Amino acid sequence: MKTRRSFIQTVAAPILALPLLDNEIREKLLADIPYDGPVLKVALMGLGGYATIVANAMQSCTKAKITGLISGTPSKLTAWQSKYGVDPKNCYTYQDFDAIKNNKDIDIVYVITPNGLHKDQVIRVAKAGKHVICEKPMAINAAEGKQMVDACAKAGVKLFVGYRLHFEATTLEVIRLRKAGEFGSIRFFQGLSGFKIGDPTQWRLDKKLAGGGSMMDIGIYSINGARYMVGEEPVWVTAQETKTDPVKFKEGVDETITFQMGFPSGAIASCLSTYAMNHLDRFFLDGEKGFAEMLPSTGYGPIKGKTNNGEITQPHVTHQAKQMDELAEIIFSAKQPVVPVDGGEGLKDLRIIDAIFEAVRTGKKVMI
Numbered sequence: 001m002k003t004r005r006s007f008i009q010t011v012a013a014p015i016l017a018l019p020l021l022d023n024e025i026r027e028k029l030l031a032d033i034p035y036d037g038p039v040l041k042v043a044l045m046g047l048g049g050y051a052t053i054v055a056n057a058m059q060s061c062t063k064a065k066i067t068g069l070i071s072g073t074p075s076k077l078t079a080w081q082s083k084y085g086v087d088p089k090n091c092y093t094y095q096d097f098d099a100i101k102n103n104k105d106i107d108i109v110y111v112i113t114p115n116g117l118h119k120d121q122v123i124r125v126a127k128a129g130k131h132v133i134c135e136k137p138m139a140i141n142a143a144e145g146k147q148m149v150d151a152c153a154k155a156g157v158k159l160f161v162g163y164r165l166h167f168e169a170t171t172l173e174v175i176r177l178r179k180a181g182e183f184g185s186i187r188f189f190q191g192l193s194g195f196k197i198g199d200p201t202q203w204r205l206d207k208k209l210a211g212g213g214s215m216m217d218i219g220i221y222s223i224n225g226a227r228y229m230v231g232e233e234p235v236w237v238t239a240q241e242t243k244t245d246p247v248k249f250k251e252g253v254d255e256t257i258t259f260q261m262g263f264p265s266g267a268i269a270s271c272l273s274t275y276a277m278n279h280l281d282r283f284f285l286d287g288e289k290g291f292a293e294m295l296p297s298t299g300y301g302p303i304k305g306k307t308n309n310g311e312i313t314q315p316h317v318t319h320q321a322k323q324m325d326e327l328a329e330i331i332f333s334a335k336q337p338v339v340p341v342d343g344g345e346g347l348k349d350l351r352i353i354d355a356i357f358e359a360v361r362t363g364k365k366v367m368i
Contacts, residue, residue: 219273
């Protein structure tokens, strides 16, 4: 008598075996087959605002589940245990979470803490033998990022960065069209990333915890977006900083930075990162044969896109739920994402950020 698992495998096998089947069609066919595979057991570290978004989104995941919690606030641990059904024995503080090493209920830790804490926390998780997801930016500079990548490699664990948009349908459709040559040779990219930040006492305006200002929070979207939209790695940057409120934006905390990047093909990017203006969430890609625009381009969705041929119509799926299910497939099935989400990808963004800060400081073009 066949088991439920063997039945599902029998149904799914012919679909997976079709090499020429479009990925989107394959996923739609597989979506109707109940999932009966391994589930990624996730511990969330840092139970703040974004962790709440991730936790709520994960309630619709089929391949990932919250099984652990790490926080410096006892009351949060208690409340989250109850809300998400987490066993108290899988809950830790920042002082004792190294003990996850012996906990089989945790496969991976999602580090969602201030940027300045990422390096040490990720390295501790790696030493405990667990895979890691680290929110972006991965660290406050490339030197720290390299230490994290090396530590995870040494420990034999995977390091991912929280690039939710690398799994987002409209974003992936623009990338597919660009790869297919629909826009021709790419000549220009524009990325506008910004909003008016509120509470002046928050950690995002603390140089030690944030590593900077708007660039380390919102500007990284235009950096990363330029790379996956253009499909190349920049070779130089120039940058200029504007600061209208030196009280709120202290030394080392950028308010607004405009920056430019040059690519090997001759394509150029012009981008804006700011904490002083609202309504800035737009990507524009221009090629010799056509264009693509996403507005909004990086928010929690729906992402809206259009090209010279009309509107891009893709279904909206909660970004964080899609991200976590996809990461489970990467770990369990060695699935290759269209755009990388590993530590090496995060390190590339950090090297560009370092170069942008250097360009602001010196007023010169900086080679990457």
